[in-house]
Amino acid sequence: xxxxxxxxxxxxxxxxxxxxxxxxxxxxxxxxxxxxxxxxxxxxxxxxxxxxxxxxxxxxxxxxxxxxxxxxxxxxxxxxxx
Numbered sequence: 001x002x003x004x005x006x007x008x009x010x011x012x013x014x015x016x017x018x019x020x021x022x023x024x025x026x027x028x029x030x031x032x033x034x035x036x037x038x039x040x041x042x043x044x045x046x047x048x049x050x051x052x053x054x055x056x057x058x059x060x061x062x063x064x065x066x067x068x069x070x071x072x073x074x075x076x077x078x079x080x081x082x
């Protein structure tokens with residue numbers, strides 16, 4: 001997760017961009033921070049998906065095989081089967 005300061009800076013630069021007052025250096029900084037933010041979100045969502053277990057009302061595990069394989073590789077599979 002990005003720090004509050006970086007998120008605040010992204011928002012400041014976005015406002016300047018919308019107003020048309022952003023400098024070239026600020027535009028580069030904005031692009032760099034935006035990429036960092038997107039990667040942070042992807043990592044966070046990926047970690048959440050990798051830790052999920054899908055179970056139907058009867059208790060049958062319906063977790064996709066791809067997710068189970070990732071969980072097994074990372075040592076998460078046994079934790080989710082308890």
